[in-house]
Amino acid sequence: MSKCEQCIVKQFNSLKSLTKEELVRISGCKTSKTIKKGEVIFEEGDIVNGVFCIKDGICKLSKLSANGKDQIVKLVVKGDLLGQRSLVTEETANLSAVALNDMEVCFIPKSEIISDLSKNANFSMDVLKDMANDLRQADDIIVNMAQKSVRQRLAETLVYLYESFGTNPDKTLSVILSREDYANIVGTAVESAIRVLSQFKKQGLISTSGKKIKIENLEGLKRVE
């Protein structure tokens, strides 16, 4: 099993502030897991009891609403820590996490890492910063949901995926989502999401082939009203 001390992934999240000794101890109690596309990592109401360090892959954090639709709140990717809230609260998970492609993750039990949160001020400050950042992002999404059209939100989602997660060699978005996922990010009906994507195609803003989407006119997308 690989060691946390040597893992480069940790550079991208709060674990980077743990000391050598702390990392060695955590390395000894972590479990590595492979998670297949579509698999549930945890669900709303689950007791999570630890954090997942994402070594590879992407998952969605979503919440089921009363009308049966899943609202995607955040995408969590390689390098991120998943389930930081569980370290801090005694509550059950508020969101579900589902793999969008095959993933490699390490699970660190809460019992092992919780003490570092109070002993290592750098680490707790990092977690605080991360949470503050998530909070700002969430506030921004609230504003977008409330004030922007489906067209705008979908255009912004495509821009976000392009700028945050990049493209494959063939220039298509490296994050591959179903039309339903797009609808669940934007907060609209699947048919509406499909319709808007079709419009974008007709306008030459994107091109598609199956689930693959290529951004053809980034500036145009940014200007969508």
Next chain:
Amino acid sequence: MSKCEQCIVKQFNSLKSLTKEELVRISGCKTSKTIKKGEVIFEEGDIVNGVFCIKDGICKLSKLSANGKDQIVKLVVKGDLLGQRSLVTEETANLSAVALNDMEVCFIPKSEIISDLSKNANFSMDVLKDMANDLRQADDIIVNMAQKSVRQRLAETLVYLYESFGTNPDKTLSVILSREDYANIVGTAVESAIRVLSQFKKQGLISTSGKKIKIENLEGLKRVE
């Protein structure tokens, strides 16, 4: 000037975890302020550089969207700490804070309290918990915005105001908001908010007299579809 050590308001927020000595020091550098209804506490883009402890009153945290509408993201009330994010990030404020009625607040400079965040683990854990809680709430609002109708969101807002902030002796909601504020919480046009409130009146769910709103049928409001 009153002293933090003896202030009961701090019991309701993270400041309760500061030691006697820390409180005495902070008491010496805080500034008490009276803020009039409608006054701006800070604006998007401002450098906040400290936290406000709300001794009395209510304010709204909102963000201006591109179309010129203000989206209210959160209400901050007596007992809460305002501006916790500023302690953690170097960024400027992401939201504006505006008093909804006359307020009494104490301002604690970041420079004085930041060191406590790394020295006092109880305090930083409290701030973390608070932030985790804000994050959960924000995620829930995203889901509501995306999946619920204006009617439902407005009904839920009324229930929230009733259950979180209570009523005056005459049974009207103690938080008094303009129709525009309601629209800006729900994320709809002012006319739409007014129309829905009128419907609720006709259905006997609420009654109004000017800005005062009385919940007449709480269960009915909770069942609004």
Next chain:
DNA sequence: CATAAAATATGATATTTATCATGTTTTAAG
């Protein structure tokens, strides 16, 4: 590779919400 199931696509229509217009009521200032 055949076939069923799932995902994508598009039209027709209904519903929700926004916008514009205009009148009424409430509030604040002198």
Next chain:
DNA sequence: CTTAAAACATGATAAATATCATATTTTATG
């Protein structure tokens, strides 16, 4: 108390989005 401004209210209409129906394409699986 008067008066102007702001807030509230409501109708008419337009625009955005959801829903339902149905066809086509893609994907998964034996």
